[in-house]
Amino acid sequence: xxxxxxxxxxxxxxxxxxxxxxxFHGQLAANFFDSNLNHLAPAIRKMSDVNPLWVxxxxxxxxxxxxxxICVRQTGKINLINAAFAGGLTNLIASGTWNFINASxxxxxxxxxxxxxSPKN
Numbered sequence: 830x831x832x833x834x835x836x837x838x839x840x841x842x843x844x845x846x847x848x849x850x851x852x853f854h855g856q857l858a859a860n861f862f863d864s865n866l867n868h869l870a871p872a873i874r875k876m877s878d879v880n881p882l883w884v885x886x887x888x889x890x891x892x893x894x895x896x897x898x899i900c901v902r903q904t905g906k907i908n909l910i911n912a913a914f915a916g917g918l919t920n921l922i923a924s925g926t927w928n929f930i931n932a933s934x935x936x937x938x939x940x941x942x943x944x945x946x947s948p949k950n
Contacts, residue, residue, distance in 0.1 A: 842895070846892050850884060872935055883932045886929045887933075898915075
């Protein structure tokens, strides 16, 4: 896969997904989310107060992974390094990016992370 080809596929995908994500969550459905998540206040922010940087990082990683898996050319032979990279990227996409969402929504993201890591839960 050529880097130029990848960037031509990935950058527009990122711009479109980030734009649509912002329009949907920040405009069209913001009242829905705010009204259904208001019982979590003050720990959670209103959709209009979400920091778009965290959402951009999430969309950056998600679209990068999606484009990578779509554009990569596989051979019949399994390469351990490629397999490890694909597995790590899949894990980052599936799990790691939600830390960005938590950071964008919750005022004290460290407490949320500690709650998840606590052996009592």
